[in-house]
Amino acid sequence: MTIDCTNCPLRRQDLFLPMTKATLTFMQKFKTGELVAQPGTEILTEQASSSQLFTALSGMGVRYKTTRDGERQVVGFVLPGDFVGLQSGVMEVMRHSVEATTEMRLCVFNRSDLWSLFKSQPDLAFDLTHLAANEEHLLGEALTAMGQMDAQAKIAWALHRFDRRLAAVGLRRNGRVPLPFRQQDLADALGLSLVHTNKTLAKLRQSGILTWADGWLTVDDHAALAGLCQIDTDAAAARPLI
Amino acid sequence: MTIDCTNCPLRRQDLFLPMTKATLTFMQKFKTGELVAQPGTEILTEQASSSQLFTALSGMGVRYKTTRDGERQVVGFVLPGDFVGLQSGVMEVMRHSVEATTEMRLCVFNRSDLWSLFKSQPDLAFDLTHLAANEEHLLGEALTAMGQMDAQAKIAWALHRFDRRLAAVGLRRNGRVPLPFRQQDLADALGLSLVHTNKTLAKLRQSGILTWADGWLTVDDHAALAGLCQIDTDAAAARPLI
DNA sequence: CGTTGCATTGACCGCCCTCAATGCCGGTGG
DNA sequence: CCACCGGCATTGAGGGCGGTCAATGCAACG
Structure with missing residues (x-):
């Protein structure tokens, strides 16, 4: 009993841009299932490739990198609505790990379907780029906070x-x-x-x-x-x- | 006498992934000209929209944000081959400024052509997302450096x-x-x-x-x-x- | 009831900041 | 031709923000 994309409760929030009916139809095919991650579970691993990408539906998590001497740098927090795994999708591997802090429910997508998304759904491809640019923006702000x-x-x-x-x-x-x-x-x-x-x-x-x-x-x-x-x-x- | 994309000297460097002939042909149409920026020139401005996007051909520059109290945080350096202005392309405005440090030569693209790129050139759309994810990676490393x-x-x-x-x-x-x-x-x-x-x-x-x-x-x-x-x-x- | 994880608080000190002065160099104008 | 100036690099003195070390409290858990 996974959530139907056309009826996703998250999408009702004003934070998110509307999506056309046709695109929603594609999303339902693109979504291959849901994953429930328990607290402490590593969802994605730094330096590793992942065959799956995710959108957080509920729960929260942490993105972090590990330094050579074992220190941890949190590079971001995963909140409901956040897309995770894009790095693994377009580059070969993740450059940070993602771990569930609370129990999380995530939409699951197959990385192998990503190319067909770019070919047949330019609006979604644009949205993915938008999300990536947004991540860049968030990290830029974090960098400013750290430095100044x-x-x-x-x-x-x-x-x-x-x-x-x-x-x-x-x-x-x-x-x-x-x-x-x-x-x-x-x-x-x-x-x-x-x-x-x-x-x-x-x-x-x-x-x-x-x-x-x-x-x-x-x-x-x-x-x-x-x-x-x-x-x-x-x-x-x-x-x-x- | 602008540089022909099919004969771009940068592209010969091993750092850059190869591009198909057909895609290069599109690139030549997509490229609308070149811009030479003198040292100190502001190429893109924080909080402002830009109708043009760029790829640095030669010269170097700085990406920076300005804090409320006038402090400056450099969020990155622009080196030859770097794409600048993606934020303005997919979100409405830039979240950081870009200033030329040396004299810079830049490829110029029209933001209004970006949508046709996503519609007709999924490989280039994928590449753009790749670049955005790469920026995210670089900023994540910078954040780790700042914090640890x-x-x-x-x-x-x-x-x-x-x-x-x-x-x-x-x-x-x-x-x-x-x-x-x-x-x-x-x-x-x-x-x-x-x-x-x-x-x-x-x-x-x-x-x-x-x-x-x-x-x-x-x-x-x-x-x-x-x-x-x-x-x-x-x-x-x-x-x-x- | 010992253990484990997390929050809290005090003592001490070191890395890095601020303030300040100097040197060097290229440009500019008297 | 030289005095002046602005931008940048360099170096010393002194102090504060935030680091480490260490101990305690508390709740959940086996």
Whole structure:
């Protein structure tokens, strides 16, 4: 009992661009099934090729790279609606791993069908490129955060993004969004130590700006939080859902 | 007297994947001309849309974002063979600016022709997506460098990449490659201060590992330099040239 | 009830930042 | 011809942000 693409609950969110009926019909053929990944499961592996590509339907995960000396750099977080595995699809191998943080439900596509998508569905090919360009944009912002912000601004920026992004897929209820990651994940994403991340979070909490506990993030003072971010966070632009 | 795509000198480099004759024929129509940009010229502007896309033929430039308080984050360097403007092509606007460092010669394409490319040339559409995924990969590596490396490793990594990448497009002569950027550009790319970048470069120079002066980079001890980089730098994978 | 994973807090210190001054070089104008 | 200036590289002094080390609390779990 997999979800029908024409009736995908995610697609109702305003964040995602509309898709024509004909294209949706193709999507249903393109989608070969669904995968449920348990917390801690490695969905894609760095340096490895994958015969399957995915779109996250629910749940969250982490994209990360591992350095020679075993350190981990989180290069992004996988939220509902995100496409994963494009690198494996167009280049030979993945350049980062993807691991499920919570239980995740994912649409599954066959990499071998990707070429027929490009040949017969130029609009979807365009959307895929759009998604890739969007990833580039997100990483550029992250790079700017890493290079130019102090610890407080980095964390404010990251949590501000989480709040906006999760609200955009309809996960904000009663002013709070689910945020199942560990402080260590955030630290690894921002290039901070766990200890300093914890202390900076405590300051934000004591300022009354936000609370992040037990897997839920509550932003109490959006204006103050936005003020702490040193780069302008544009409204999340509409993007394709594949 | 613009360069004929079928006779493009860049395409002879092993770095770039071969292109079929039919596709090259399309490329010649797709290319609408060439642009010569003087040093300091802004080729693309953050937050602005552009009706033209480019491929760098010669010369080098910088991609950068500007923060609210006027700081600059270099998100990448434009070398010969690089495609610029994809973000403007598939999303509405650029998310970073591109400025010429040296005089640059660029192939010019019309954004309005992009859709016909996706419709009629699926192989080129695939290549564009490949390039976008490659950018994502590069930024992921940069992010890892920013988050996990100390200053010496960052600089070693960056210069190691320049040496490899420029050699791959045939610009290494007598063991040295042109590197026309300022120390400030490198500092802004790595999230370091100019002062500390300078001092760290001095150490690398005194170690006899490399020399970077007067716009030329000479790597004297490749093994030692690779050893200082804390992430494994895979051989530059072949990629499309559009 | 020991263990494991995660959050929290304190002490200490080092990498890298800021401030500041100098040298070098090419361009420009008196 | 030379004084002046702007851009870039270089070097020293001092201090702060955020690192490491270490210990504690707490909840879930076998």
